[in-house]
Each structure stands twice: as structure tokens, then as C-alpha cells.
Amino acid sequence: MILAIAGKRLAAHGIRGLNIKDIAQDAGINHGTLLHHFGSAEGMRTALLTNLTEALIADMSAILNSDAPADTIFVELFRLMSQSGHNKLLAWRALEDAEDSPLTEGPSEKLIQQILDGVTRRIQGRDITLAQNIIFLALSSAVGWGICGPALKQSLGMSRTQQDQFPAWVSEQLPKLIQWTSQTLLDTY
Amino acid sequence: MILAIAGKRLAAHGIRGLNIKDIAQDAGINHGTLLHHFGSAEGMRTALLTNLTEALIADMSAILNSDAPADTIFVELFRLMSQSGHNKLLAWRALEDAEDSPLTEGPSEKLIQQILDGVTRRIQGRDITLAQNIIFLALSSAVGWGICGPALKQSLGMSRTQQDQFPAWVSEQLPKLIQWTSQTLLDTY
DNA sequence: GTTATTGTTCACAAATATGTTAATAGTGAA
DNA sequence: TTCACTATTAACATATTTGTGAACAATAAC
Structure with a gap:
């Protein structure tokens, strides 16, 4: 409370x-x-930090464990990161945390592994590195979108609706990216 | 000083x-x-905020105005955003700024327009919307990378070298993305 | 009912951050 | 030099934040 x-x-x-x-x-x-x-006051802040982080992980889990079609998952992730609570948390962590600590140890690790497996399975040749890069691109972009999306939108002269459609555009492009790259991989081998 | x-x-x-x-x-x-x-103390902080923002814009300008080959530009942008000064600035802005204000009014606007033109020219059909989306993807990803790249790396189980190579991977993929989409655009019309 | 535990408030204390003022020293122009 | 102006310092003053302890209330266990 x-x-x-x-x-x-x-x-x-x-x-x-x-x-x-x-x-x-x-x-x-x-x-x-x-x-x-x-x-102490500091104790309250660390409690808040872990609390908010758990909330973020929980929301991500809910999205990733839902049976929604794959292409809406990215859209949901972007929407999630644009929520004020979550993007401020990430900004806070970035400012205060000096160390390169992962979000959490424990349950989220299994979750990430789960996504990784899911994406890897969809790639011809099951290239894990490629899967990691794709996920990394999606997540880092979602984070950046959440943190300074509106400012970027302004600077790029994008309309409000175009900014809103950006997540959908990304979720269209990423799967294509996988296929595109996997084909070249087949050519190579 | x-x-x-x-x-x-x-x-x-x-x-x-x-x-x-x-x-x-x-x-x-x-x-x-x-x-x-x-x-006042607050006056000092706003002076710092504008100072750091100008430094960020200047560094971006230096990269974008250099005669480096196009594919290294993205790599440079990622490297830039991972610098402690710049990513902390963005996190700070995200935390404190309630408004959706653009980074700056003035010189940077012209800069962004310049990039936009450059990318648009490379797209068959000169689809500005597509160019905006691509740039938005690159920049938001670079920001996210700068702010929580190391944490994400940990969670995804990526090696240090793989994380380092991620910007290069992105700068390979984005041009392909342009071409890929432009081809479908040609099909459509 | 008594007891122990926990949660709560209040008044105050300590620590930290910010702001003010007077005095002093430098600096450049008249 | 003299004057006006700016930069700097030190001591003090105020404001804000955090922490402490005693007192009191509620609650559950015995």
C-alpha cells in the first residue's frame, strides 16, 4: 500500500x-x-526498487505467457515499457545502479530463457546468437521507446498516431528480419 | 569547469x-x-541539464557529419549512448521531465532533418514514414542499449563480446530492413 | 484479564542541504 | 590611483530530510 x-x-x-x-x-x-x-528512508527506497522490479517482471511474464499471437507480443511489450511506472523504474535503476546487475536473479531468468528458446525454435538453423540479438533489439528498443519515445517523436517530426503505430511496425519487421537472416545463413552453409 | x-x-x-x-x-x-x-542549487542543475544535452547533441552531430561509411554510423551512435555521461543524462531527463519535450529546440532540429533526408533518399519510393520508423528504431534501441544494455546482456546470457558486437549487427540489419520493405512496397504499388 | 507484541503518534533531535550576509580580494576602466 | 564591479570566502541562518524515544493504542496469545 x-x-x-x-x-x-x-x-x-x-x-x-x-x-x-x-x-x-x-x-x-x-x-x-x-x-x-x-x-530507514534508504530501506524504503530499496524496498520500492525491488517491488517495482518485481511488478515489471510480473507484467512481462503475463504478456509472454499469454496465448496471444506472436506478433502482438512485441506490441504489448512496447506498451508495457511506455507505462509511467515501468519506464521511470528503468531510468531510476540506470541512474542509481553503478553495477551491471541483471534485473533480478531467480524467476525472471527462467522466463528469459523461455523466450529465448521460443525465438530460437523459429529460426532456421536454431541460431541462438541470432535469437539473442533479435530479443536484445526488441527489448532495448522498447526500453528506449519508453524512456525517451515522446521526445524522439518530437525531434523526428512524427505524428502522434505514427508514434503509436511504431510498435506494430517493429513487430512486423522483426520476424522478417529473422527469416531474412536465416536464409542467408542457409546460403552460407 | x-x-x-x-x-x-x-x-x-x-x-x-x-x-x-x-x-x-x-x-x-x-x-x-x-x-x-x-x-540557486536548482539553477545549477538546470544549467547542467542544458549543458549535458548540448554535449550530447554535439557528439551526435560529430558522428553524423563525419565522412565515415554509413554502416559505421550506427555503431558509433550505440557507442555514444553507452557512455556514462550520456546515458545518465537521458535517464535523468526521463525521471525529472514530466513533459514530452524534444531534446532541444534549434540546431539539433536541422540535424535530425538532415539524417531523415539522408535515409529517405536511400529508400525506394522515398517513403518518409518508413525512414522515420527506421531512425526511431535505431535511436530508441541505442538509448535502451545505453540505459540497460549491461543488465539485459546478463539476463539474456550474452557474452561480453556478443554484446559488444550487437551495434555492428544492428547496423547490418537496418539497411537490409529498408531494402526488404521497399521491395514489398514496390510489389504493393 | 494479563501479557507480550506490534503498530502508531507525537515531540524532539540530528543531519543534511540550501540560502544569506558581510567582509575581503582581485580586476579592469576612468 | 580611485572607482565600480565581480569573484570569493567564512560564518551564520534557514529549510528540509531523516532519525530517536517515550508514550499510547490495538491485537492476539496465554
Whole structure:
């Protein structure tokens, strides 16, 4: 409950919104209570960080485990990353985390492996490296889209609707990319 | 000089590193001097924001105006975005800026238009929308790569060298994408 | 009902960040 | 030189954030 409010404050006011006084006020409780729960202001922030990260992983899981057609999955991923909660989380992690730590250890690893297998199976020759590159392209693009998509749209002079259609365009192109490359792979061998 | 030190503090310690006391200490001056120059702590931060943004635009201009072969340009863009100063800036902007403002008004607009023209010319049918999508894909991916590339690499189980080669792979694929799509466009019309 | 545990508030304290002022030193122009 | 202006410092003042401890209430276990 408190973390949900903190998350909204992060999305609305950035890191400066993450002080215990304001969060407690939004939650209608005394800031001492908040300290009692999380030990310290910093403890509250790390709790929020893991909480938001788990939420992101959960949302990604829901998309990837759904039985939606493959080409809508990319669209969903882009939509997911453009949600204020998630892209602010990624920006926050990028700013604060000095280390190159993976999002989480544990359940998400299995999830990623699962996607990797799925994509690899679709590639002639089952080129894992190619699959990794494709996924990397999709995810990094989705992240970049979420973080500075609107600004880029402005700079490129793209209309609102064109920006909205970009995810769909990407999800059309990526499978073609796989096929295209796999054909050249067949030529090579 | 002061802003350069502030920029290093942003890259090293995140937003919490951007307080006038620590910055002044790093610069070897009194924090009153810093206030005298920038008017306020907030004034210093906005000065840093525009300064870093201009640096980013300048670096992009240098790459795009160089006479390097077209396929190395994407690689350079990715390398640029992975530099600590630039990706932290983008994360900062994403966190603090509520508005969907373009990076800058002014010189960069002409720059982007220039790229757009260049790419459009290479497309059969001169499909501007397609060019915009391609550029959007390249830039958003570069941004995402800069912001959480290492974390994604970990999660995908990619080797260090494979991650390093990803930009080169992208710059191979994107032109193919143009050609591929332009052929279907010819079929359509 | 008593007890222990937990959650909560309040008043205050400590720490940190920001801003102010007066004094001083340099710098260039008249 | 003298004057005006700018840069700089140090000490102080204010504001904001975080943390502490005692007191009190609620709750569940015994």
C-alpha cells in the first residue's frame, strides 16, 4: 500500500518525490510509522526498487505467457515499457545502479530463457546468437521507446498516431528480419 | 569547469551526487561561490541539464557529419549512448521531465532533418514514414542499449563480446530492413 | 484479564542541504 | 590611483530530510 503510493510519487515527481515525509503524508500516516516499517528512508527506497522490479517482471511474464499471437507480443511489450511506472523504474535503476546487475536473479531468468528458446525454435538453423540479438533489439528498443519515445517523436517530426503505430511496425519487421537472416545463413552453409 | 565536475558526480553518484556542497568540495571552492554563479542549487542543475544535452547533441552531430561509411554510423551512435555521461543524462531527463519535450529546440532540429533526408533518399519510393520508423528504431534501441544494455546482456546470457558486437549487427540489419520493405512496397504499388 | 507484541503518534533531535550576509580580494576602466 | 564591479570566502541562518524515544493504542496469545 505504502509502496504503491511511493511508486506513484516516483512516476509523478521523480526521485525528489521519494522522501518519507511526503510519502507518509500522501498515505495519511505519520512518517515515523514509515521509518518503523522500513528501518530507514534508504530501506524504503530499496524496498520500492525491488517491488517495482518485481511488478515489471510480473507484467512481462503475463504478456509472454499469454496465448496471444506472436506478433502482438512485441506490441504489448512496447506498451508495457511506455507505462509511467515501468519506464521511470528503468531510468531510476540506470541512474542509481553503478553495477551491471541483471534485473533480478531467480524467476525472471527462467522466463528469459523461455523466450529465448521460443525465438530460437523459429529460426532456421536454431541460431541462438541470432535469437539473442533479435530479443536484445526488441527489448532495448522498447526500453528506449519508453524512456525517451515522446521526445524522439518530437525531434523526428512524427505524428502522434505514427508514434503509436511504431510498435506494430517493429513487430512486423522483426520476424522478417529473422527469416531474412536465416536464409542467408542457409546460403552460407 | 564546475559543470564538468557536476557531470562526473551525476555519472558516479546519481542525482544524490548533485548537491552544491559536494560539488563545490570536489571543485575546491566554497559552496557560496557556486550559488553566486548559478543563483540557486536548482539553477545549477538546470544549467547542467542544458549543458549535458548540448554535449550530447554535439557528439551526435560529430558522428553524423563525419565522412565515415554509413554502416559505421550506427555503431558509433550505440557507442555514444553507452557512455556514462550520456546515458545518465537521458535517464535523468526521463525521471525529472514530466513533459514530452524534444531534446532541444534549434540546431539539433536541422540535424535530425538532415539524417531523415539522408535515409529517405536511400529508400525506394522515398517513403518518409518508413525512414522515420527506421531512425526511431535505431535511436530508441541505442538509448535502451545505453540505459540497460549491461543488465539485459546478463539476463539474456550474452557474452561480453556478443554484446559488444550487437551495434555492428544492428547496423547490418537496418539497411537490409529498408531494402526488404521497399521491395514489398514496390510489389504493393 | 494479563501479557507480550506490534503498530502508531507525537515531540524532539540530528543531519543534511540550501540560502544569506558581510567582509575581503582581485580586476579592469576612468 | 580611485572607482565600480565581480569573484570569493567564512560564518551564520534557514529549510528540509531523516532519525530517536517515550508514550499510547490495538491485537492476539496465554
